[in-house]
Amino acid sequence: MSVESLALPLALIPLLPLLGAVLNGLFGRYTNARLSGALATAAIGGSFLVALNIFLQFNQLPEEGRRFLVNYGPWMHVGSLSLDWSLLLDPLSLLYALFISGVATLIHLYSIGYMGKEPSFARYFAYLNLFSFAMLTLVLGGNYLVMFLGWEGVGLCSYLLIGFWFSDPEKASAGKKAFVVNRIGDFGFLLGAFLLFANLGSLDYGQVQEGMAGLPVGHWLPTAAALLLFVGATGKSAQIPLYVWLPDAMAGPTPVSALIHAATMVTAGLYMIARNHFLYSLAPAALLTVAIVGASTALFAATIGLVQRDIKKVLAYSTVSQLGYMFLAMGVGAYTAGLFHVVTHAFFKALLFLGAGSVIHAMHHVYHKVHDHKRDPQDMRNMGGLAKRLPITYWTFLVATIAIAGFPPFAGFFSKDEILWQVFATGHWPLWLMGLCAAGLTSFYMFRLLFLTFHGTYRGGEAEAAHFHENPLVMTLPLMILAVLSAIAGFWGLPHFLDFAHLGNRFDEFLAPVFHSGSDLALRHAVEAHGNVALEWALALGSIGVATLGLLLARRWYLLKPELADAAARRHPKLHQRLLDKWRVDELYEAVVVKPVAAFSEACSRQVDAGLIDGAVNGTARLAQLAGQGVRRLQSGRLPHYLTAMALGVALLLALVFTR
């Protein structure tokens, strides 16, 4: 494998979905949903096959040779700025490209069934493909600007797809919120990039890494850059304080939630941190911030998830919470553990969303049959007992629930436990405690969801229940594949204390060439020094215990004695309402950010429009009158205002220069 032989296949990975998007955008209206969807699926599936092929070849290369920077020509060479169209292939970008294209292929396939009756299916598939293109560009980009291109692109597509059903103003505003909050994050990203550029004169990953090489740990430059980039990450990956857009983003079609708002786009922030691990490793303060924000988000979002009634809202807060875990891992320097959770989470969370989509789809169908358009097909209070009626959905959903709740031997257990272990072993025990609590809450709200939806009896009556039937294979096949992956993916990154057969942690080994920088080694030494197998066993059993507690409580409250849950809510009405209101954070932002900005704009506008520095002009007039000059009223009419303002402006500039 060489740079030359890689150039074409590597470019194909993002370009195939772009081609699909263009074709669907131009000719989609002449086809039907199946053809359109098949084209889109084939496009992204092609990307996956190319990535897989590269992956197979990659494994035969020596470790130090697993990094290729392919340059496709100059992009911007202006003044001291020089940027190329370049793609970077290393284990990290390959890992992302693989799971993104893989999960995306399954979700495209699922969409054929889910969106089959949608009149604007071509637009939908074009957006979905366009998103895949942007996401793959983001992870494969060879410098900060190509990455930013993808970064903005995924934001735009997410916005388009959230607002896909634009006839609903609430959904349109959710799209706008996502876009705007993400722009705030982008502000941080750009500032970080400019900071690096101003000090190192380059925006190329390699050159920035070289420029950082000589700096001491704790130097202001990596710290500031890492913190600014982290602001960008909190926007894209929905962390405190910018998480607010993600739950609202659930207004989009459910496969979109699965692809963009669970499996791929929201992990872009983690990719960015992993890509900049050399920066973060030089900046302990930034790392600690990342860890604290991550742990807080994990716990905070989990509490909100406890009481939500909308099935997708629970999953949304669960996503925010799980992303918090990943940031927590990054924050203690356990990049590999964080990335492992990214991958396993992509499997089981995509599965959960697709399963929820399957339920919603079936509910829709039933409501359609009984001509009821008022009830919310996403409200879990209307569900119940669906296990018999949607068996494949149920069994796959069960696998995913066990995986996310952290029961062995499913994927979530290994990845989450690895994170908690690393957090503990690096001595961050308060953060570990937060993570452990969040794990218990996760288990509780996931099983609550499972029981409310699939167990008990259907709350719409038997007559209605007869209309249920399992969704077609095109929708259930992705569920089954993802279920298998959720069940077994954990063995890819087997922790050494469970590695009885001495398979080795393949995931660790695969990523090792990326993270061989000094501090990562330091971390490993710290972990090894602290750790012993007994402690690791104890912690693992502890987290299984906490998950079991969550399971049992959920079972008691929502399956065995449902009145208990209501009683608990009545006992703490204030707390319950707070949780239902999501701690009123949206309202807080409205008061603290949105209103002041609007007021400031109004003030600017008034100043420009009506009075035009009225105060200044009037003040001058008054001054002139006081001075006894025969100046007539200056403030009459608008045009004299303009002229006076100009003269004042000149006077101001003159004063500025001559008083210095």
Place this chain on the structure above:
Amino acid sequence: MPTLNHYLLLAILLFGLGVTGVLIRRNALVILMCVELMLNAANLALVAFGRSGGSLEGQAFAFFSMTVAAAEVAVGLAIVVLIFRHSGSTDLESIRLVGGGAREEQ
């Protein structure tokens, strides 16, 4: 014998006079005349500099600026006449410019 500085001082005074006139007068025609005063102050400065520096550039510039001023007056008068025809006045106050958000071109 007046020196360059005297001429400059005079030019600055003239200019200040013009600016003041623009600010305190409200008849569009008078404002136009005051602007001309500002331009002439500039011409004076140009000629004075040219004379003291022994170059013709300043004088040449002054000629050009006089031509421009003439063109500007022609257009300015046309606009003022246009306004006068519709509102019967050249007083900025009685024209009551409302601009801004109040009126839009349709």
Place this chain on the structure above:
Amino acid sequence: MDFSGLNVAALLPELLVSGGGLLVMALHAAFRGRQDRQLVWVSLASVVAALAFCLNPLTVEPGYFGSALSDPMAFAGRITVLAALVLLLPGGVAYARSRNLPQAEYLSLSLFAATGMMALASAGDLIVLFLAVEVLSISLYCLAGLMGERESSRQAALTYFLAGSFASGFLLFGMALLSGSAGTLDIAALGTGLARVSGTGTQWVALGGVVLMIAGLLFKVGAVPFHSWVAEVYSGSPTVVTAFMSTAAKAAAFAGFGRVLLALGSVSEAWVPLVGICAGATMILGNFTALVQGNFKRMLAFSSVAHAGYLLLGLMAVGAAGESLEAVIFYLLPYVLANAALFLVAAKVSQAGSGNYKLDDYKGLARRNPWLAGLLALLLLGLAGMPPLAGFMGKFMVFSAAVRAGHTGLAVLGILTSVVAVFTYLRPVVYAWFHEPEESGALNLDGGLAFVVWVAGAGLLLLGLWPRLWLDLCAGIGV
């Protein structure tokens, strides 16, 4: 006398365009206005001839003894102005016809104004600079009042005229003081001239000249605190004229401004704080004011104030720290393309809707004409600075030049305000895509407008993906 330095060819583009203007007038008179419909072709022919000459120059020598330059800046300015004309004239004539405005006057005045703009971009000495500013301003005063039957247009003309000539007074007086104390009219030599008098009493005269001149130019580009005329003039003038003012005129003014500041690099410590404050205030005021406008035309007016702030930031980096001019040159073209197209779209959508540029007219545009709504989104996002559109590249280049020049605070402010700007530009897009139309029925574009919108959209995308396309062209011609 030696006339080898005359080289009339250096001014040929200007001569072609102004000749076109004269021809339009003559033909209008000769046919007593009966053939006015054909005049647009005469105008376009002269523009295309000038464009062809610029792209394929017979000479790159400066003409008129160094008064008319042919450097990248001149090239970029000329092409930008001519491109704006190509986009605006056909739509403008259609607009004039539909509203019973005199077509011949519109065309000839536009061409004269363009002559001034092109000359401004290629001015080598202060006389040409002043003449160019005046030629473009006087033509625009007339254009603003072209719809003289309407009060708003008359007021726009009077406001623009009085404020503009007041500013010209400052500009000329500043030039007089500056050139007198530097002892030269040659713009490029101003710096060395000033260095000679530094430390003497003349220095103060020169400094006063610099300030007055910068003030005059700040007025012409519509920067705070000299922006007060913008709202009234932009909203009162006929829309195609507003489009012309906010695109070509602004680009030319920035080219001239850039030239002056580049020459004044040696006294940058005097003017950098001043321009910096104006740039910062312009970004803040322009963006925040645009945010709350309920009127599309005014929104665009204030957004163009905001863009003036970013361009000023770019100029500071150029003048003070010797960063490349390319950032500013690059910024202008996509800005001009997007704005020209948006103003024409605004005229069209408004005519089909409320008639007074309400943002509400855009509700449900996607249902009535999805392509138009898509391109509208593209153009607005381009202005907002979304990658990979050229607007982003322009902003990125300007900000990185500013960062390299040490104006970090202003660059941060620029990025922050451009986040705010996204809200502004998003509103019409959200209306177009995520609202139900108030009026049903398709909204079809005529061929000319469709051409403009597609060219602008394609240009924005192309320039974003291959910024060098335009910059290499500029550099290749100039050197």
